[in-house]
Amino acid sequence: MSLPNYFELLGHDGQARTGLLTTPHGVVRTPAFMPVGTAGAMKGLHWREVRDAGADIVLGNTYHLMLRPGAERIAALGGLQRFTGWNGPMLTDSGGFQVMSLSELRKVTEQAVTFRSHLDGARIELSPERSIEVQRLLGSDIAMQMDECVRLPAERSDIERAMQLSLRWGERSKRAFETAPDGTMLFGIAQGGDVPQLRHASVRGLVETGFHGYAIGGLAVGEPQAVMLAMIEEVAPILPQDRPRYLMGVGTPEDMLEAVARGIDMFDCVMPTRNGRHGMAFTRFGQINLRNARHADDPRPLDEESAWPATNGYARAYLHHLVRSGETLGAMLLSEINVAYYQQLMRDIRDAISQGNFADFRERTRAGWTKGDIAPR
Amino acid sequence: MSLPNYFELLGHDGQARTGLLTTPHGVVRTPAFMPVGTAGAMKGLHWREVRDAGADIVLGNTYHLMLRPGAERIAALGGLQRFTGWNGPMLTDSGGFQVMSLSELRKVTEQAVTFRSHLDGARIELSPERSIEVQRLLGSDIAMQMDECVRLPAERSDIERAMQLSLRWGERSKRAFETAPDGTMLFGIAQGGDVPQLRHASVRGLVETGFHGYAIGGLAVGEPQAVMLAMIEEVAPILPQDRPRYLMGVGTPEDMLEAVARGIDMFDCVMPTRNGRHGMAFTRFGQINLRNARHADDPRPLDEESAWPATNGYARAYLHHLVRSGETLGAMLLSEINVAYYQQLMRDIRDAISQGNFADFRERTRAGWTKGDIAPR
Numbered sequence: 001m002s003l004p005n006y007f008e009l010l011g012h013d014g015q016a017r018t019g020l021l022t023t024p025h026g027v028v029r030t031p032a033f034m035p036v037g038t039a040g041a042m043k044g045l046h047w048r049e050v051r052d053a054g055a056d057i058v059l060g061n062t063y064h065l066m067l068r069p070g071a072e073r074i075a076a077l078g079g080l081q082r083f084t085g086w087n088g089p090m091l092t093d094s095g096g097f098q099v100m101s102l103s104e105l106r107k108v109t110e111q112a113v114t115f116r117s118h119l120d121g122a123r124i125e126l127s128p129e130r131s132i133e134v135q136r137l138l139g140s141d142i143a144m145q146m147d148e149c150v151r152l153p154a155e156r157s158d159i160e161r162a163m164q165l166s167l168r169w170g171e172r173s174k175r176a177f178e179t180a181p182d183g184t185m186l187f188g189i190a191q192g193g194d195v196p197q198l199r200h201a202s203v204r205g206l207v208e209t210g211f212h213g214y215a216i217g218g219l220a221v222g223e224p225q226a227v228m229l230a231m232i233e234e235v236a237p238i239l240p241q242d243r244p245r246y247l248m249g250v251g252t253p254e255d256m257l258e259a260v261a262r263g264i265d266m267f268d269c270v271m272p273t274r275n276g277r278h279g280m281a282f283t284r285f286g287q288i289n290l291r292n293a294r295h296a297d298d299p300r301p302l303d304e305e306s307a308w309p310a311t312n313g314y315a316r317a318y319l320h321h322l323v324r325s326g327e328t329l330g331a332m333l334l335s336e337i338n339v340a341y342y343q344q345l346m347r348d349i350r351d352a353i354s355q356g357n358f359a360d361f362r363e364r365t366r367a368g369w370t371k372g373d374i375a376p377r
Numbered sequence: 378m379s380l381p382n383y384f385e386l387l388g389h390d391g392q393a394r395t396g397l398l399t400t401p402h403g404v405v406r407t408p409a410f411m412p413v414g415t416a417g418a419m420k421g422l423h424w425r426e427v428r429d430a431g432a433d434i435v436l437g438n439t440y441h442l443m444l445r446p447g448a449e450r451i452a453a454l455g456g457l458q459r460f461t462g463w464n465g466p467m468l469t470d471s472g473g474f475q476v477m478s479l480s481e482l483r484k485v486t487e488q489a490v491t492f493r494s495h496l497d498g499a500r501i502e503l504s505p506e507r508s509i510e511v512q513r514l515l516g517s518d519i520a521m522q523m524d525e526c527v528r529l530p531a532e533r534s535d536i537e538r539a540m541q542l543s544l545r546w547g548e549r550s551k552r553a554f555e556t557a558p559d560g561t562m563l564f565g566i567a568q569g570g571d572v573p574q575l576r577h578a579s580v581r582g583l584v585e586t587g588f589h590g591y592a593i594g595g596l597a598v599g600e601p602q603a604v605m606l607a608m609i610e611e612v613a614p615i616l617p618q619d620r621p622r623y624l625m626g627v628g629t630p631e632d633m634l635e636a637v638a639r640g641i642d643m644f645d646c647v648m649p650t651r652n653g654r655h656g657m658a659f660t661r662f663g664q665i666n667l668r669n670a671r672h673a674d675d676p677r678p679l680d681e682e683s684a685w686p687a688t689n690g691y692a693r694a695y696l697h698h699l700v701r702s703g704e705t706l707g708a709m710l711l712s713e714i715n716v717a718y719y720q721q722l723m724r725d726i727r728d729a730i731s732q733g734n735f736a737d738f739r740e741r742t743r744a745g746w747t748k749g750d751i752a753p754r
Contacts, residue, residue: 041699041706069673069698077676077694085691296446299454314462317454321446322418328705329418 003212006185007244007265013358015236015263018350021213021244023089023141024183025081028056030244030265031349033256033342034091035272039064040074040084043273044328044335047086053308053336054343057089057141059268062134063098067117067124071137079139091268092140093248094131094173097149097217108148110165128169132176132186140184144215145173147189152223159193159218166191166217167205174209185212187246193218194227196234203238213244216264220249229258236263253282253345254369257362260349272338277331279323282341283311286369290334294376295320308340380589383562384621390735392613392640395727398590398621400466400518401560402458405433407621408637408726410719411468411645416441417451417461420650421705421712424463430685430713431720434466434518436645439511440475444494444501448514456516468645469517470625471508471550474526474594485525487542505546509553509563517561521592522550524566529600536570536595543568543594544582551586562589564623570595571604573611580615590621593641597626606635613640630659630722631746634739637726649715654708656700659718660688663746667711671753672697685717 007030009019021028035042035050038061042050050058060080065071077083080090096113099106103115112127128146135143147166150159170188177186188211192198206214216235219228232247239245246266247259256267272282279291283303295316302319306312310333322330345365352361384407386396398405412419412427415438419427427435437457442448454460457467473490476483480492489504505523512520524543527536547565554563565588569575583591593612596605609624616622623643624636633644649659656668660680672693679696683689687710699707722742729738 039698039702039704040695041702041704044705044709046706046709068702069694073674073694076674077692083692083695083698085695297450297453315454315460317446317450318417318460318462321416321460325416325418325445327416327418328421328708329423331705332421332423332709 002210003186005242006183006212007242009242011354013353013356014261016260016349016353016358017263017265018353019244019265021265022183023057023185024181025087025089025141026056028089029350031256031260031346032056032266033346034059034266034268035339035342036061036268036270037084037086038270039068040080042335042339044276044332045273045339047084049336050086050339051088053340054347055088055339057091058086060090060092060138060140061098062092062095062131062138063102065138066095066134067119071134075137075139081139089141090139091142092135092138092144094128094144094146095126095134096131096146099126100149108165110168128172129176132173132180136180136184142185142187142213143177143180144187145170145189145211147191147217149191149218149221150193151221152194152218152227154193156193156195156198159191159195160198163191163193163198163202167202167209170206170211171209174211187211187213187215187244189215189217189248190235191218194223194231196231199231199234200238203235207240211243213246214239215246215248217248219247220251220255225255225258228255229262232259232262232264239263253342254366256345257349257365261358261362272342273335276335276338279330279334280338281319281334282338283373284365284368285371285373288373290316290319290323290330292320298377300374300377302337306340306344308337308344311337311340379587380563382619383560383589384619386619388731390730390733391638393637393726393730393735394640394642395730396621396642399560400434400562401558402464402466402518403433405466406727407642408633408723408730409433409643410633410723411436411643412649412716412719413438413645413647414461414463415647416445417457419712419716421653421709422650422716424461426713427463427716428465430717431724432465432716434468435463437467437469437515437517438475439469439472439508439515440479442515443472443511444496448511452514452516458516466518467516468519469512469515469521471505471521471523472503472511473508473523476503477526485542487545505549506553509550509557513557513561519562519564519590520554520557521564522547522566522588524568524594526568526595526598527570528598529571529595529604531570533570533572533575536568536572537575540568540570540575540579544579544586547583547588548586551588564588564590564592564621566592566594566625567612568595571600571608573608576608576611577615580612584617588620590623591616592623592625594625596624597628597632602632602635605632606639609636609639609641616640630719631743633722634726634742638735638739649719650712653712653715656707656711657715658696658711659715660750661718661742661745662748662750665750667693667696667700667707669697675754677751677754679714683717683721685714685721688714688717
């Protein structure tokens with residue numbers, strides 16, 4: 001059964017696409033980067049800063065939120081948007097990935113994953129149906145099907161088993177989603193590891209089931225970038241052209257630029273905030289380590305041409321001092337600087353695609369990163 | 378020699394006073410609370426939030442800043458205001474208090490304090506002259522004389538020795554300050570522990586030397602509140618009426634309200650940000666522990682009548698969740714909520730003094746704190 005399509009493709013330039021995805025909480029311009037607000041908060045940023053940086057949509061982690069404060073509690077408090085004060089679109093993952101990576105004593109059966117909470121050891125069962133129920137309780141605009149993600153490298157037989165299970169879980173997720181509120185969406189997730197044939201089989205199965213949009217899962221899990229890009233090249237061309245495509249858990253600015261060039265519309269990653277907490281800044285000069293002594297006496301901002309106040313308004317010497325001193329403000333500023341850079345990159349990518357000069361933009365942007373930071377004073 | 382007076386007394390109500398203190402970086406309305414930006418940053422707050430909360434002036438810690446990033450470096454970068462982006466008045470302490478409380482192997486002589494840095498163990502000498510030099514390099518609007526502060530309870534002989542040494546250091550500080558930039562100020566510090574006669578002798582000595590303003594030091598160092606208030610009652614009446622009076626390191630909202638009633642004009646304390654990091658909120662209902670389970674399902678804000686967005690805009694349930702989850706945003710929001718409450722209290726105090734109803738305000742405010750938080754839902 002074909003589901004309504006809330007995605008409008010505005011244009012493309014080569015394989016790169018730009019469009020609008022309409023959700024109950026607002027419109028998302030694509031390509032879009034979704035900052036990750038794991039447990040109902042963006043680490044180091046106020047929600048207004050996330051919005052001001054230009055993010056149209058954020059990601060919430062079902063696993064964290066179902067354990068604390070609990071999905072039923074969030075529903076009683078009016079849903080995630082009301083609870084957190086983030087009044088825009090929100091995508092929630094299924095919880096499956098975090099169950100695999102964070103919990104203990106997990107057991108995967110055809111029916112569900114059973115695991116112990118990393119918070120209090122409570123035994124919890126997460127089925128595709130419960131995952132959809134939890135995401136609905138959270139008030140998600142875009143829900144993800146539950147899937148099983150295999151870390152690479154892995155045996156082909158393991159990859160195939162998880163891919164087939166994910167297809168069956170996708171069908172169950174879709175049935176569970178039938179009573180979801182109008183306008184909300186469910187994305188299927190393509191698995192198949194680094195095996196082209198399995199990726200093809202996964203996409204065929206997903207498209208047969210039919211989703212509002214399609215994600216590529218099981219990448220950025222330990223494989224080289226070349227493998228990731230090769231898999232996108234296998235998958236993107238056979239995904240429905242009129243539906244949004246989301247590359248999960250990616251990535252660096254370069255990963256995203258290359259994925260957009262191969263037809264991807266949406267991304268999420270903790271990298272801007274996590275690296276910010278570790279003293280790293282993403283800029284058009286590449287990644288800059290503020291911990292480095294070269295910045296200690298440098299009065300210049302990270303990037304004087306940036307429109308973001310923290311990027312052009314604070315001396316490198318000050319950011320260096322904050323990072324070295326372990327001051328919270330250092331993590332706060334670098335996290336917002338990085339989220340703002342990711343959003344600026346997405347804005348520039350969208351503009352370049354609209355204007356038909358994406359190839360040129362891609363080359364110039366990569367050259368800037370490769371050239372590296374300005375010389376120390 | 379009498380120093381210029383930058384303090385204008387606008388009015389008083391009983392012993393409580395309100396006025397304006399003009400510094401090179403702007404005017405400070407008194408009674409004033411100075412949030413503490415220890416190492417060139419306010420923990421958990423952006424500088425714009427400190428300003429928006431209503432703070433006219435902040436405090437920087439000379440000890441921390443001289444060790445890292447270094448006073449000469451900050452001077453080369455244009456001073457603390459330029460370095461940090463806080464463009465308002467800044468008071469710096471002398472460094473002496475932190476030498477006593479944070480460093481190791483300290484040795485106090487008539488000449489100076491010698492100590493080892495808590496950062497790298499470097500051996501450093503801090504004299505009254507070097508303290509003034511460091512504060513000037515930082516670009517301080519109000520410098521503090523170096524003093525020796527004795528923790529209470531203490532022997533009278535120890536208190537007296539430290540008080541006399543502080544007087545001599547005050548004279549040396551003043552001589553060192555003679556070439557300071559126009560408009561900057563130097564405050565003397567009254568010591569004398571909990572011994573009225575020694576407090577009197579300290580004030581007489583300080584006034585003879587002559588400072589732009591006068592601080593009361595050596596309180597809030599372990600003594601009961603009643604002792605602190607009794608010492609203020611000894612000291613305030615004999616301080617010059619036309620000069621600002623600063624009670625160092627104080628305190629709780631109640632401490633400040635009672636100190637204002639006894640003639641104090643300025644305060645500083647890490648309590649709003651420190652307690653905020655530990656899940657505590659200061660409100661007109663008293664101090665509220667957001668970690669408490671009573672808030673877990675409560676959709677109501679901390680104080681719906683507060684004008685501060687974070688105080689009236691977030692559900693107690695959300696703040697509780699952030700605190701329980703150890704999310705940075707919890708510490709950020711509670712720190713700003715507390716700094717905003719402290720500033721609101723100062724604003725209300727100033728208004729009450731101006732309008733001649735401070736006694737009534739004091740009674741109503743205390744009654745609100747005593748009554749405590751609203752009932753759980």
